[in-house]
Amino acid sequence: MExxxxxxxxxKFTIPVIRIGRISMFIATLACFVPSIYLAxxxxxxxxxxxxxxxxxxxxxxxxxxxxxxxxxYFPVLGIAGTYMSFLAGEIGNMRLPxxxxxxxxxxxxxxxxxxxxxxxxxIAGSVVTSVIAGTLSVFVGSFILNVLPASVLRxxxxxxxxxxxxxxxxxxxxxxxxALALVLILKIFTPLPVFAILPLTxxxxxxxxxxxxxxxxxxxxxx
Amino acid sequence: MKxxxxxxxxxxxxxxxxxxIIVVLAQVFFIAKRAxxxxxxxxxxKEESRKAFRIGFVSGIGPALSVFxxxxxxxxxxxxxxxxxxxxxxxxxxxxxxxxxxGAEAMGVEFGSPEYGITEYANxxxxxxxxxxxxxxxxxxxxxxxxxxxxxIAGGNTALxxxxxxxxxxxxFSFLLSDHLRAGGGSALxxxxxxxxxxxxxxxxxxxxKLEELSLGIAMVIGMAVSAIVFPQ
Numbered sequence: 001m002e003x004x005x006x007x008x009x010x011x012k013f014t015i016p017v018i019r020i021g022r023i024s025m026f027i028a029t030l031a032c033f034v035p036s037i038y039l040a041x042x043x044x045x046x047x048x049x050x051x052x053x054x055x056x057x058x059x060x061x062x063x064x065x066x067x068x069x070x071x072x073x074y075f076p077v078l079g080i081a082g083t084y085m086s087f088l089a090g091e092i093g094n095m096r097l098p099x100x101x102x103x104x105x106x107x108x109x110x111x112x113x114x115x116x117x118x119x120x121x122x123x124i125a126g127s128v129v130t131s132v133i134a135g136t137l138s139v140f141v142g143s144f145i146l147n148v149l150p151a152s153v154l155r156x157x158x159x160x161x162x163x164x165x166x167x168x169x170x171x172x173x174x175x176x177x178x179x180a181l182a183l184v185l186i187l188k189i190f191t192p193l194p195v196f197a198i199l200p201l202t203x204x205x206x207x208x209x210x211x212x213x214x215x216x217x218x219x220x221x222x223x224x
Numbered sequence: 225m226k227x228x229x230x231x232x233x234x235x236x237x238x239x240x241x242x243x244x245i246i247v248v249l250a251q252v253f254f255i256a257k258r259a260x261x262x263x264x265x266x267x268x269x270k271e272e273s274r275k276a277f278r279i280g281f282v283s284g285i286g287p288a289l290s291v292f293x294x295x296x297x298x299x300x301x302x303x304x305x306x307x308x309x310x311x312x313x314x315x316x317x318x319x320x321x322x323x324x325x326x327g328a329e330a331m332g333v334e335f336g337s338p339e340y341g342i343t344e345y346a347n348x349x350x351x352x353x354x355x356x357x358x359x360x361x362x363x364x365x366x367x368x369x370x371x372x373x374x375x376x377i378a379g380g381n382t383a384l385x386x387x388x389x390x391x392x393x394x395x396x397f398s399f400l401l402s403d404h405l406r407a408g409g410g411s412a413l414x415x416x417x418x419x420x421x422x423x424x425x426x427x428x429x430x431x432x433x434k435l436e437e438l439s440l441g442i443a444m445v446i447g448m449a450v451s452a453i454v455f456p457q
Binding site: 005008009012013014016017018020021022024025026027028029031032033034035036038039040042043044045046047051052054055056058059060062063064066067068070071072073074075076077079080081083084085087088089090091093094095097098099100101102103105106107110111112113114115116118119120121122123124125126127128129130131132134135136138139140142143145146151152153154155156157158159160161162163164165166167168169170171172173175176177180181183184185188189198199202203205206207209210211214 | 231236237240241243244245246247248249250251252254255256258259260261262263265266267268272273275276277278279280281282283284285286287288289290291292293295296299304305306307308309311312313314315316319322323326327328329330331342343344345346347348349350351352353354355356357358359360361362363364365366367368370371374378382383384385386387388389390391392393394395396397398399400401402403404405406407410411412414415416417418419420421422423426436437439440443444445447448449451452453455456457
């Protein structure tokens with residue numbers, strides 16, 4: 001019976017999503033080059049290939065580790081569909097993760113189930129729509145709005161990110177929060193490790209810690 | 225206005241950016257459609273599915289504010305259309321501005337200086353786009369393999385999947401929160417107040433479940449307001 005649900009779920013969701021994900025990531029990559037092609041044709045703005053590679057190389061030297069580290073580190077939370085959407089639309093820490101987590105907590109789904117994956121997927125989808133609307137509004141009326149807002153409101157905007165992360169940590173803290181936060185702070189304050197090492201180190205050691213605790217609890221239960 | 229910015233803000237440039245924005249929406253549309261269609265297989269009602277989507281939409285509003293101000297700053301140097309592109313497609317303001325700067329440096333000029341012309345601007349865009357492609361291509365190629373690896377680790381044990389997921393998300397938020405705590409002042413105060421408010425809201429929600437959907441927004445506003453009052457500029 002269990003096997004059947006897994007198969008149907010794969011057929012109806014996982015396999016089609018992988019196809020949608022691959023095609024969309026590929027088309028998106030190409031679509032991003034359209035403005036460059038236009039500038040080259042219409043204005044003859046064609047930087048020499050050496051300069052293109054140099055600009056890319058300098059940037060990649062900073063960010064290339066994250067091409068791998070971020071998808072791997074966030075995958076256990078985002079799942080397959082969530083990973084495709086999150087890494088196409090970006091804003092992973094400040095929008096995708098919080099929106100998925102709030103939806104899963106409000107709908108009280110059991111973590112790690114297929115239902116929780118679908119709830120997370122739909123919440124991330126909803127948050128991408130918000131992102132596109134917000135991004136579009138900001139571009140067209142952003143400067144106007146900034147000019148009419150009072151200084152105190154603008155000051156509050158400085159604290160958007162700690163407000164998101166503080167709230168989300170509070171929801172998630174009860175289980176492994178003390179361990180994870182202590183570890184991050186120790187790594188950041190006392191070690192010279194770069195960010196791209198600290199993120200996966202924290203994620204995977206917290207997972208290991210969680211699995212260890214779970215097994216310990218289980219074996220205790222078995223002894224009784 | 226600088227010459228490159230006149231080109232950057234041309235109506236045609238908006239049109240050239242549109243295809244990428246459409247792909248983002250199309251991807252979400254097709255994936256969400258699959259999720260809605262699969263919901264019944266896992267005993268999820270139509271109402272729950274719609275609620276999940278709505279919560280994602282509403283909860284995104286608060287965090288979206290973080291994008292707002294930096295976008296206005298980006299528009300000043302990159303023009304509207306490219307800012308739109310780089311905000312809707314993966315990329316944070318800091319990443320994009322770093323790439324734009326390196327693109328200019330690779331052309332031997334300073335980003336935004338009088339020598340920074342259309343060709344230099346084109347190189348900045350290419351640095352941003354090529355860098356962003358890294359995430360798109362890696363995820364396009366390997367996301368499904370990550371699923372296979374996770375299945376091997378958990379071995380079909382649902383309890384383990386749950387632990388892996390919740391440990392990972394706790395670690396991610398700890399990581400994201402840590403710098404704001406270390407910054408002290410208004411940032412640390414906001415994180416603490418918002419966190420405490422969230423705990424209180426979750427308690428209250430047991431009586432008034434309606435409130436839950438707005439929990440993130442409420443907790444954020446209270447934390448931000450307190451800090452803006454305690455630490456005015």
